[in-house]
Amino acid sequence: MESICVSAPGKLILHGEHAVVYGKVALAASLNLRSFLKLTFTSDDSIEVFLPDIDIHASWKIKELQSLFSSPHFNGDVQSPQEANSDCLQLIRHFLSLSEDTHDTKPLALVAFVYLLGHITQKLSGMKVELRSSLPTGAGLGSSAAFSTCLAAGLLVASGSIKDSRLGWEEKELDLINKWAFQGEKVIHGRPSGIDNSVSTFGGALCFQGGKITPLEKVPKLDMMLVNTKVPRSTKILVAGLRERYEKYPDIYRPVIDSVEAISVKCEETLSHLNDVPNDPAMIQTLRDLIGLNHHHLNFLGVGHKSLDEVCSICTEHGLSAKLTGAGGGGCAFCLITKDDSPRAIASVTESLQKCGYECWRTTVGGHGVKCHDPNEVISQLN
Amino acid sequence: MESICVSAPGKLILHGEHAVVYGKVALAASLNLRSFLKLTFTSDDSIEVFLPDIDIHASWKIKELQSLFSSPHFNGDVQSPQEANSDCLQLIRHFLSLSEDTHDTKPLALVAFVYLLGHITQKLSGMKVELRSSLPTGAGLGSSAAFSTCLAAGLLVASGSIKDSRLGWEEKELDLINKWAFQGEKVIHGRPSGIDNSVSTFGGALCFQGGKITPLEKVPKLDMMLVNTKVPRSTKILVAGLRERYEKYPDIYRPVIDSVEAISVKCEETLSHLNDVPNDPAMIQTLRDLIGLNHHHLNFLGVGHKSLDEVCSICTEHGLSAKLTGAGGGGCAFCLITKDDSPRAIASVTESLQKCGYECWRTTVGGHGVKCHDPNEVISQLN
Structure with a gap:
């Protein structure tokens, strides 16, 4: 396996934006505008990430990352995603030389990358991760969730936690992708609703109410x-x-x-x-x-x-x-x-x-x- | 007493238009745009009505009117206004040579005049009734209710049913004016809510809900x-x-x-x-x-x-x-x-x-x- 390719869609809120904050149901559906992630294994001693849509290109020596990930904040079971604690995020910010109070989602995308990499990947090896998207950023179309979903799926496949399935993943695998994508969203947005990553993971349309997500069974395109x-x-x-x-x-x-x-x-x-x-x-x-x-x-x-x-x-x-x-x-x-x-x-x-x-x-x-x-x-x- | 002058205001719906149709409360208040009616007794054998704002000028011989009003449809107690029945309205339309299905409020103003004249006035004598208004017609500002209210008040004073009071009328007299004004409104509009004539009669502001009218006690201008x-x-x-x-x-x-x-x-x-x-x-x-x-x-x-x-x-x-x-x-x-x-x-x-x-x-x-x-x-x- 030399490289892994995954894609995930953006989302559209059909109805219920804002009402959802008051415990009411919202309806969201996937878009056919998607983000594509390509993860290529290399023989380099570095991990490189390239996000041209948001002008980000970074790479780190594997040794530096190994040292960062040796912190107990990166312990945990890949099959049961834990909430990101603020100490762990602070470590990553420090590692990336980001100020503590940045709310700019562009560098936060990099924090999310490092966060997911450290938690999902058990054994680091050289790789290049590249993401391109047909979704505009910052337009409310779920571009960051599509990013987090691609990243979670790509890293889970790369680490062998789920299979490389071109015929589609099973429910259990999708659930795991969704949970990690949600963690990525939390790193970027603080308190996201979970709608965006769920739509990006499961596609189709879904109802969201009070934190509970129910896929709609019958949805016309x-x-x-x-x-x-x-x-x-x-x-x-x-x-x-x-x-x-x-x-x-x-x-x-x-x-x-x-x-x-x-x-x-x-x-x-x-x-x-x-x-x-x-x-x-x-x-x-x-x-x-x-x-x-x-x-x-x-x-x-x-x-x-x-x-x-x-x-x-x-x-x-x-x-x-x-x-x-x-x-x-x-x-x-x-x-x-x-x-x-x-x-x-x-x-x-x-x-x-x-x-x-x-x-x-x-x-x-x-x-x-x-x-x-x-x-x-x-x-x-x-x- | 040679002539009688009365005036009545238009109305503004502050809130609740349309909701009132569903049994909800509406708030209406009087405007300082008013209609003025002058009723002058003459020694002529005719009754003349002049409504220049809506291009109406009509007059009838008293004898013709007496013949019309001799119908039992014009019986009734001036102190307890009865609902206009369709036979009575048909008689008046016939008298005015109006087609049966006219919904134009202009000629209907004339029907209302004859209706109120026939019911309120016990003994006809020569008179000229003139009405002018600072209210635009057909703009939802209650110009027809101001007309009906002026007409009811003027004819009730002329017939001696209420006193010619420049110091203001008592509650009971205002109630009587309002009831007849409502009858006039019904002739013109079919099924009016009663808000317009009530505001025109009582002034100030009022709540209207499910046919019940409650004046607001404290209303700032x-x-x-x-x-x-x-x-x-x-x-x-x-x-x-x-x-x-x-x-x-x-x-x-x-x-x-x-x-x-x-x-x-x-x-x-x-x-x-x-x-x-x-x-x-x-x-x-x-x-x-x-x-x-x-x-x-x-x-x-x-x-x-x-x-x-x-x-x-x-x-x-x-x-x-x-x-x-x-x-x-x-x-x-x-x-x-x-x-x-x-x-x-x-x-x-x-x-x-x-x-x-x-x-x-x-x-x-x-x-x-x-x-x-x-x-x-x-x-x-x-x-």
Whole structure:
């Protein structure tokens, strides 16, 4: 085995962003925009990591890493991932010469790499790890979870903890990948919900509520247009601002959060129905209705942005339906595309959106989770 | 007594439009935009009615009217208004040569006039009735209720059923005016809520829920800018459209209607507090918050319009807060004006709104209901 190739998808929150913070159900689905990781064994005495999408290229002598990993903070059973303790993270930060309070996710990706490497790999040998992604970073599409998932899967295969299975992993192996990917996410984000790594690992669509993740059994593939407004925002500030407003007017906000949950529940029912009766026009209309209604709610909740409203208006003018996805305040929106939408309308929407300076991708949601590839097949994806 | 002068105000729905249809509380307040009615006794053998605001000028011989009113459909006690039956209304339509299915409120104002004249006046004599209004018609500001209220009050005074009181009427007299005004509203609108005539009669502000009207005891006067988008709309179609959506997605819409009610309740509390502590900045901020939140809900409910959103955006950009008022889909919005708002900001908002083609009025809400005037004092209002 000279190299290992794995890929993992990004995610889209269909409904329930923000409501999930209040214990309500959220629906997320995998994107067909994926990250690809190639791990190549070398005869060098170093481990090299190359993350060109975020301008990171680092390498360390195996001896230096062995010395770092000899700390008892790196003890533990690879089959039962432990929570990262702050001492261990501090050791890694020190090793990487990072200041203690950095919240920039780029260097934190390197911390996550070292963390997972130290915990998963029993015996270090020379290797080169390279990751490339078709996912934009910082757009709420789960690029960091796709990274963590690829990394967990790649290192677990490299260490022999799970098999190199191009036919798909078993449930138990996926669970292990997911647990380690979640640890990687925690290193990067502090207190992630676990949605992103779960979608990236299992693919398809899932319900998330109160920390519990339930895969949806019947999910049709849906065509979407993803629109990145490129307006930067802070999830933390958006969540905190809503919390403050909610606490000031609980009787006014609580029912809206309930209504958002009812939208998620209705969407789940509708997806199940569409899986049985593909393209049922009434159900497609329901999906559209739910998207439009939820966007209004997100505006009510104060996490909208005029750029996101502009995206929705342009889509609505052409008979399509769009909503913001993720934290809001900028970032991405998605627009449902169905078989009945005329290519002309879609082209016209795309043109209008691009004229406003927004980035558009056609994508499909509901596809595969983490996958192992023949390294020769995906080499083109990496170059 | 040669002539009688009365005036009655229009109304503004502060919160709860549409939710009121689902049995929830709505808050309405009187405007300082009023209609004025002058009833002058003449020695002619005719009764003349002049409604220049809606281009109506009619007169009938007293003998013709006596013949019409001799029908048993006009029997009844002036002190206990009866529901208008359809036979009686058909008689009047026939008398006025109106087709049976007219829903145009202009000729229906004439039906209401004849209806109230026939029921309230025991002994017909020559008179001229003239009504002028500073209220725009068809803008959801209760111009027809101000008309019905003026008409009921004027005819009740003319017939001696209540006294000509320039010091204000007693509760019992106001109740009688309100009941007849409600009958007039029913003739014009079919199934009105009774809010408009109640505000026009009693003034101040009131809560309305499930047909029950409760005056608010403590209401501060509030400065507002009223903005008429002049976009025409049909209340009936808006109400029916929402009903259809509500019935399709009850679990999604019900909580939003609950949240709208929570806004009305919070507004009522806040008004009471502001009555005790005028201009309390925290309470003013709450009023503003509630206005902005409710506008989002009305958009969610599908009764917004891009012109109304434009009004709100312009106000928001200048630190003010606005929402649509009434049925929505066009019509009017209001913007709260407080002592702390700079005259420059207000002038700038007004200019921007007028540039968009909208009509703006500065007005006060929470003032007097129906009033009797010295005819000589208000003559200038009528000419």
